[in-house]
Amino acid sequence: xxxxxxxxxxxxxxxxxxxxxxxxxxxxxxxxxxxxxxxxxxxxxxxxxxxxxxxxxxxxxxxxxxxxxxxxxxxxxxxxxxxxxxxxxxxxxxxxxxxxxxxxxxxxxxxxxxx
Amino acid sequence: xxxxxxxxxxxxxxxxxxxxxxxxxxxxxxxxxxxxxxxxxxxxxxxxxxxxxxxxxxxxxxxxxxxxxxxxxxxxxxxxxxxxxxxxxxxxxxxxxxxxxxxxxxxxxxx
Numbered sequence: 001x002x003x004x005x006x007x008x009x010x011x012x013x014x015x016x017x018x019x020x021x022x023x024x025x026x027x028x029x030x031x032x033x034x035x036x037x038x039x040x041x042x043x044x045x046x047x048x049x050x051x052x053x054x055x056x057x058x059x060x061x062x063x064x065x066x067x068x069x070x071x072x073x074x075x076x077x078x079x080x081x082x083x084x085x086x087x088x089x090x091x092x093x094x095x096x097x098x099x100x101x102x103x104x105x106x107x108x109x110x111x112x113x114x115x
Numbered sequence: 116x117x118x119x120x121x122x123x124x125x126x127x128x129x130x131x132x133x134x135x136x137x138x139x140x141x142x143x144x145x146x147x148x149x150x151x152x153x154x155x156x157x158x159x160x161x162x163x164x165x166x167x168x169x170x171x172x173x174x175x176x177x178x179x180x181x182x183x184x185x186x187x188x189x190x191x192x193x194x195x196x197x198x199x200x201x202x203x204x205x206x207x208x209x210x211x212x213x214x215x216x217x218x219x220x221x222x223x224x225x226x
Contacts, residue, residue, distance in 0.1 A: 004158075035216070042202065043159065043216030091158050106158035 004107035006092050012113045013082055021077040021110045025094030032075050033093040034067060050098045082114045119203045124221040133190040135220050137203030140184040147206055148179060150188045152199040193224045
């Protein structure tokens with residue numbers, strides 16, 4: 001079957017605009033994760049979902065960031081009033097269940113550039 | 116989750132074994148060691164993980180010291196396509212599979 005897909009692959013926006021990033025996990029995967037990677041840096045965890053619930057939102061950088069998941073499937077990461085420091089690659093991953101011994105499968109990412 | 120320390124960069128000749136070290140001296144008993152890699156402009160790719168026994172799969176071998184304070188990822192016959200950033204991560208059960216990635220090691224395989 002298909003892997004994790006993300007859209008758009010690239011997004012250029014102006015400072016102050018809102019953006020929505022989409023993630024389609026592998027079918028049947030109940031756990032979904034969002035990460036951010038700034039240029040030249042490691043991955044930064046943002047948020048994860050168990051089903052449609054996000055038990056831990058502490059990784060979100062600010063209240064401009066929000067995420068939702070519906071139907072235990074697609075997830076959307078929304079960034080309001082974008083700032084230049086939001087420029088990064090946003091990666092989504094999914095795993096079969098939310099469990100220590102479960103491999104996470106990553107999507108190709110969305111490259112966000114805020115001008 | 117325990118912190119890991121990796122060298123920022125390493126070089127390896129094509130066809131030779133690449134041995135990537137990782138220190139995780141504060142690892143606790145229920146933490147696994149995971150290795151991922153990220154080839155330029157792509158998403159991270161899972162390689163291997165283990166708890167205390169050495170592990171081997173089609174991609175690599177993972178050697179964990181007896182005290183579990185360090186580990187080594189071995190790519191037995193490195194190819195140019197193995198050039199990537201390699202991340203060593205430890206994760207405890209309460210964090211589930213929420214993995215926090217550090218800086219990693221940039222492995223460059225030279226022809």
